[in-house]
Every structure is written in C-alpha cells, then in structure tokens.
Amino acid sequence: MHIFHIRYRNTQGTLMRILNAVSRRGLDMPSVHAAPAGHDHQVTIMLEVNSKQVGQLYREWYAIADVTHVGSGSAQAAEWAGPHPVAGVCIESRAAARA
Amino acid sequence: MLRGAEIVLQCLRGEGVELMFGYPGGAIMPLYDALDGSGIRHVLTRHEQGAIFAAEGYARVTGNVGVAIATSGPGATNLVTGIADAKMDSVPLVCITGQVRSALIGTDAFQETDVFGVTLSLTKWSRLVRTIDEIPEVIAEGFHWARSGRPGPVVIDIPTDMLKAKKEFSGPVKFTPPARPAEAKADGGFTDTIVAMLQQASRPVALVGAGAKLSGAISQLRRLLDDLNIPTFATVHGLGAVPPEADYYLGMVGMHGTRAANTALHETDLLLVFGARLDDRVTGEPTRFAPHAKIVHFEIDRAQLDRVRPCDLPVIGNLADTIPAFQAELRRHSLPDFSQWRSVACGPERAELDPRGLAQPTIRFLDELFSRLPENSVVLADVGQHQMWAAQRYWSSSPRGFITSGGLGAMGFALPAAVGVQLAKPETCVLCVSGDGGFQMNIQELATVHRLGLPVKMVIIDNKYLGMVRQWQQLFYERNYAETDLSDNPDFVDIAKAYKIHSFRLKEDAMREFPVSSETGDQIDRFLRSPEPELLVFDCAPEANVFPMVPAGAALSEMLLEDE
Numbered sequence: 001m002h003i004f005h006i007r008y009r010n011t012q013g014t015l016m017r018i019l020n021a022v023s024r025r026g027l028d029m030p031s032v033h034a035a036p037a038g039h040d041h042q043v044t045i046m047l048e049v050n051s052k053q054v055g056q057l058y059r060e061w062y063a064i065a066d067v068t069h070v071g072s073g074s075a076q077a078a079e080w081a082g083p084h085p086v087a088g089v090c091i092e093s094r095a096a097a098r099a
Numbered sequence: 100m101l102r103g104a105e106i107v108l109q110c111l112r113g114e115g116v117e118l119m120f121g122y123p124g125g126a127i128m129p130l131y132d133a134l135d136g137s138g139i140r141h142v143l144t145r146h147e148q149g150a151i152f153a154a155e156g157y158a159r160v161t162g163n164v165g166v167a168i169a170t171s172g173p174g175a176t177n178l179v180t181g182i183a184d185a186k187m188d189s190v191p192l193v194c195i196t197g198q199v200r201s202a203l204i205g206t207d208a209f210q211e212t213d214v215f216g217v218t219l220s221l222t223k224w225s226r227l228v229r230t231i232d233e234i235p236e237v238i239a240e241g242f243h244w245a246r247s248g249r250p251g252p253v254v255i256d257i258p259t260d261m262l263k264a265k266k267e268f269s270g271p272v273k274f275t276p277p278a279r280p281a282e283a284k285a286d287g288g289f290t291d292t293i294v295a296m297l298q299q300a301s302r303p304v305a306l307v308g309a310g311a312k313l314s315g316a317i318s319q320l321r322r323l324l325d326d327l328n329i330p331t332f333a334t335v336h337g338l339g340a341v342p343p344e345a346d347y348y349l350g351m352v353g354m355h356g357t358r359a360a361n362t363a364l365h366e367t368d369l370l371l372v373f374g375a376r377l378d379d380r381v382t383g384e385p386t387r388f389a390p391h392a393k394i395v396h397f398e399i400d401r402a403q404l405d406r407v408r409p410c411d412l413p414v415i416g417n418l419a420d421t422i423p424a425f426q427a428e429l430r431r432h433s434l435p436d437f438s439q440w441r442s443v444a445c446g447p448e449r450a451e452l453d454p455r456g457l458a459q460p461t462i463r464f465l466d467e468l469f470s471r472l473p474e475n476s477v478v479l480a481d482v483g484q485h486q487m488w489a490a491q492r493y494w495s496s497s498p499r500g501f502i503t504s505g506g507l508g509a510m511g512f513a514l515p516a517a518v519g520v521q522l523a524k525p526e527t528c529v530l531c532v533s534g535d536g537g538f539q540m541n542i543q544e545l546a547t548v549h550r551l552g553l554p555v556k557m558v559i560i561d562n563k564y565l566g567m568v569r570q571w572q573q574l575f576y577e578r579n580y581a582e583t584d585l586s587d588n589p590d591f592v593d594i595a596k597a598y599k600i601h602s603f604r605l606k607e608d609a610m611r612e613f614p615v616s617s618e619t620g621d622q623i624d625r626f627l628r629s630p631e632p633e634l635l636v637f638d639c640a641p642e643a644n645v646f647p648m649v650p651a652g653a654a655l656s657e658m659l660l661e662d663e
Contacts, residue, residue: 012215013215017219020219056405056406060402062402
C-alpha cells in the first residue's frame with residue numbers, strides 16, 4: 001500500500017478531480033481522509049499501485065488547477081515537483097550521459 | 100445596475116471574445132435576451148454538438164479561446180463530446196451553460212442535469228456559479244485555465260436566476276493564479292545532457308506534436324530541426340509544423356504513418372519528442388515502441404510524461420522557452436556525422452509502395468484536390484479512412500493548416516468545425532473532407548453553412564460503409580461486416596440541394612487516368628474557387644483500404660503495406 005498526501009485549495013470539484021484520477025484507473029480506495037490543513041485542505045489516500053501508476057498519479061494530480069502539493073513517504077517525492085521530474089525508468093543518469 | 104447576463108457578456112468581451120456559437124433554450128434565455136448590442140456575434144448552429152465543434156474549429160485555427168453556449172439538461176449534455184474532444188486535443192474552449200434556477204438545483208427539475216458533475220473528468224476546470232457577485236472572477240479564471248499551460252476545455256454553469264439578477268458592475272477583472280510547484284520551469288541543466296546524448300547516438304530522430312504549434316514556437320522549432328538535420332516526423336496534430344520540403348522530413352508517424360517514418364522510429368537509438376503525448380496511435384504496442392531508443396520528452400504538461408512509455412529525460416516547460424535553450428547549447432558543440440543514417444532513413448528504398456496512388460483512385464482524387472488548393476488553405480478531415488488518407492497526402496506547410504479530431508476521433512467533427520474555421524478565416528479556402536458516415540452525424544449544419552453563406556468546400560468520400568471499421572472487420576474479423584453497411588445512404592447531392600447548396604458527384608473512374616482529364620481538373624478547380632458553399636460527393640470503392648497500417652498490438656515495424 002502507498003499513502004499519498006495531496007494538498008489543495010478547497011474549490012469546487014478539486015477533491016473530486018483528485019479522486020477521479022484514481023477511480024478512472026479502476027483502483028480501489030480503501031482509505032480516504034480529507035480535512036482542512038492550514039490555509040488549504042489535504043486529502044490522504046491509501047492505494048495499492050505499481051510504480052508506473054505512482055508516476056502517472058503524481059503528474060495527473062499536479063495538473064489539477066488547485067492542487068498545491070503532492071507528497072508521499074517516497075524518498076523521491078521532492079524530485080517529482082522539480083522542473084525535470086524523474087521518469088518511471090531512468091536508464092542513465094544525466095551524469096552518466098555527460099560522461 | 101446590470102443583469103447577470105449582461106455582466107457575463109461584458110466579461111466575455113473583456114476576454115477578447117468576438118464570436119461564439121450556441122443554441123438557445125429555457126435556462127440560457129436571459130443570456131440570449133442580452134445579446135443584442137453586446138458586441139459579440141453569436142452563430143446559431145442546428146445542434147449543440149455543432150456549436151461546440153464550430154467553437155473548436157475557430158479555436159484550433161486561430162489559437163484563441165472558442166466559446167460555446169447551451170442551455171441546461173440536454174443542451175449541456177450535447178456539448179459533452181466536444182468537451183472531451185477539446186480535452187484530448189488541447190483546444191482552449193469555454194462552454195457557458197444555463198442551469199435551472201438555484202432553488203431547483205438538486206430536485207431533478209425540468210431540464211436539470213448535473214453538468215458540473217457530468218463534465219468534471221473531461222474539463223480542465225469548471226464552476227457552478229452560486230452568486231451573481233462571483234461571475235466576473237469565475238469567467239476570468241475560466242479563461243485563464245482554458246488558455247494557459249496545456250490548453251483545454253472549461254465549463255461555467257450559470258443558474259438562470261443568476262443571469263436575471265442585477266448588480267452594480269465595475270468591469271471585467273483579471274485573474275492571477277497563485278504560484279504552485281507544478282509550474283516550475285525547466286532550468287538550463289537539461290541542455291548539455293541532450294547534447295551528450297546526441298553525441299553518443301548513431302540513429303537519432305525527432306518527433307513533432309501539437310505542442311509545437313500550441314506553444315507558438317514553430318519558427319524556433321524549424322531552426323532547431325535545420326540544425327539537427329536528423330530524420331523527423333510528426334503526429335497527426337503536428338502536421339504542418341515541419342516544412343514538408345525539408346529533406347529530413349518523413350511525414351506522419353503512427354498507425355497509418357508513412358513507411359519511412361515508422362521504420363525510422365523503430366530503429367532509432369535516440370528519440371527527441373517535441374510536444375507530443377505519445378498516445379497509442381503513435382506508439383503502436385507500447386512495450387515494443389522505439390525499442391532501442393532513449394527518449395527525451397519536451398512537454399508542458401507533466402501529466403503526459405511516462406503515460407505510455409517511460410522516458411529517459413523529461414523536459415518540462417513551454418517549447419518557446421526550452422527549444423531556444425537547447426539550441427543555444429547545441430550550437431556550442433559539434434555533432435557526429437549522421438548523414439549515413441539520414442540517407443538510409445530518408446532514402447528511396449523506404450518510399451511508399453504506390454507514391455502516386457495509381458492503384459487507389461481515392462488517393463489520386465485527394466492528390467488532385469490538394470495540389471489545386473490555393474495557398475494557405477485549411478483542410479479539415481472528419482474521422483475514418485478519409486481522415487488518414489488526407490493526413491497522409493496533405494503535406495501542409497502551415498502549422499494550423501490541417502485540422503482533425505485526433506485524440507477522441509469524434510465522427511461528425513469536420514463539418515461544424517469547418518464553419519468555425521471559415522468564420523475565423525473568411526478569405527481562406529476551407530476544405531472539409533468527410534466520410535459518408537461522419538457527414539451524417541452533423542449533416543444538419545448544412546443549414547448553418549447556407550444561412551451564413553460560408554464558401555466552405557465540402558467533400559464526402561462515399562464508400563457506403565463505415566470504412567475504417569469495415570477495414571478492421573476485413574483484416575481482423577474475417578470480413579464479418581457487422582452493421583457497417585451504409586449502402587442505403589441518402590443521395591447527398593439531393594440533400595445538399597434541399598439545403599440550397601450546389602453539389603455534384605464525381606465517379607472514381609474519373610481518377611483512373613493519369614494525369615486526370617482537363618474536364619475533371621476544371622471541375623475540381625471550379626469547385627475549389629467557387630465563392631459559394633459547394634459539396635462534392637466522390638464515389639469511392641467500397642473496399643478500399645488505408646495503408647500502411649500498424650495492426651493493434653503490433654510494433655510500428657510490423658506495418659501492413661498493402662492488401663494481401
């Protein structure tokens with residue numbers, strides 16, 4: 001199981017768009033918890049997903065207009081938010097390519 | 100004090116809207132009542148799907164936001180296919196729908212549909228307006244999301260009592276989006292990596308998608324491709340982005356792509372993707388797509404990365420920013436000599452088997468049409484066999500010169516979209532190529548063409564089948580032509596006459612000579628240069644097929660090149 005924490009502005013439909021990114025893939029959601037978090041809201045979703053789906057979900061959640069942050073327990077979480085997010089399979093690192 | 104409807108229209112004007120398409124009904128009536136004197140031209144179509152496809156046509160050819168208007172319930176649900184189409188093909192669109200009055204929402208009132216819920220997964224952004232006060236902000240924000248980043252459709256649902264209510268109005272407002280991590284732009288660090296990857300490659304290629312034109316970076320892209328001078332091809336929405344005369348250009352790639360493009364893509368060891376989603380019609384079987392290649396993916400929408408096939412270096416950002424950065428780095432280095440690879444990939448051995456289409460009169464016909472088009476014409480194709488023939492044969496040099504429903508593949512798109520294109524480009528020759536199946540899906544828009552006197556040139560490739568489905572049935576379902584026979588089609592020439600549109604039929608025998616007779620050539624010239632709307636029905640062989648074809652589940656290298 002993976003746990004995702006998605007922060008969002010609680011505008012119309014934003015939570016539904018977040019959940020729709022999951023349901024459109026036919027994934028079960030055994031646990032969903034949404035609540036205010038500071039100035040925003042946060043939803044915590046527990047999912048059984050493979051690594052490819054993790055990447056897809058990260059990117060699709062980020063593409064939602066009022067999502068402000070996507071996080072998880074994954075060590076890679078910070079990289080997903082950068083200008084060159086990691087791809088699902090990184091055949092060679094940039095350093096190796098330079099060499 | 101202004102009515103909500105007047106505020107909506109003033110906000111639309113503030114966003115630069117001069118033209119919108121729609122169909123009136125109960126809940127949206129206050130908006131129609133306020134139209135007069137608003138400064139916005141409204142075009143009445145004969146179906147809401149016609150309205151949204153026309154708005155799409157306008158948006159696709161201009162790059163501006165298209166606007167479609169519909170009433171609640173069935174009016175709004177009739178927009179749904181167009182909304183899905185705009186989402187798939189990144190078309191900036193704002194749909195304004197009337198809703199039942201606020202007090203009735205949720206009561207299953209007459210013509211009430213939860214259009215916000217119905218369209219939630221198809222829109223980039225949407226709102227159900229709850230007070231008249233929020234109308235200016237909602238419209239400003241809706242237009243922002245429709246046109247920003249990867250463009251897409253927006254729905255604004257307004258209860259009829261909000262349109263009737265009055266308030267003081269001080270003018271349209273601006274929307275400034277709050278900063279968010281997802282909008283981080285590509286830094287410069289990627290450029291040296293790509294150069295290094297190019298220096299290690301022996302068979303590099305470039306793939307160009309719709310993002311090239313959406314970003315407005317066509318000239319930058321063309322300069323970069325000239326510098327790279329590697330085999331290059333385009334998706335169906337990338338057609339026109341690369342000058343067709345470039346000797347490194349191989350045409351369209353994918354399920355019905357050219358033999359040369361698909362072969363090069365299968366063999367490459369470095370694939371540079373510029374603004375393409377890499378959907379399954381481009382990749383073929385994803386696990387066997389470009390099996391030897393590293394992939395560098397330039398993309399504005401991170402949701403498109405790694406969707407079908409993982410990439411090795413994602414470059415997030417607008418091509419207008421990332422291409423110049425890459426090119427500047429590229430010019431500081433020398434690349435290996437790719438001429439041998441280029442001569443193989445672009446060489447005559449990989450040319451089409453029947454380059455003049457002599458065995459296929461429909462291809463000959465399309466070649467004749469396209470060769471006689473005035474400069475800067477816009478060609479629209481509906482969905483099906485004729486669409487792929489047109490995409491294969493129309494090598495436009497105009498980035499917005501070929502328009503079709505690519506991602507969704509919505510039959511019935513082309514005729515209403517041509518209305519929007521012709522209104523946006525009144526002096527341009529607009530050629531609309533449809534099949535006999537798709538044409539009947541929005542045939543009612545002939546009335547719109549006639550009413551407006553639009554000189555749209557309509558062609559029906561009439562094979563009396565749902566041709567593409569029939570082709571699949573022939574090749575993969577043992578010729579079981581289940582429910583694809585349209586041999587009882589109406590006479591389209593008579594139908595056009597009923598709409599007071601001049602029309603005529605051309606038999607495919609006219610295309611069996613090469614070159615075509617001067618009489619046939621003159622007929623086609625008169626058709627294309629008429630100042631009036633015209634319909635040409637071309638009788639196509641019932642079992643003509645589109646080749647090359649990559650069967651579902653096959654790799655791009657496993658193209659079928661001709662009938663067995």
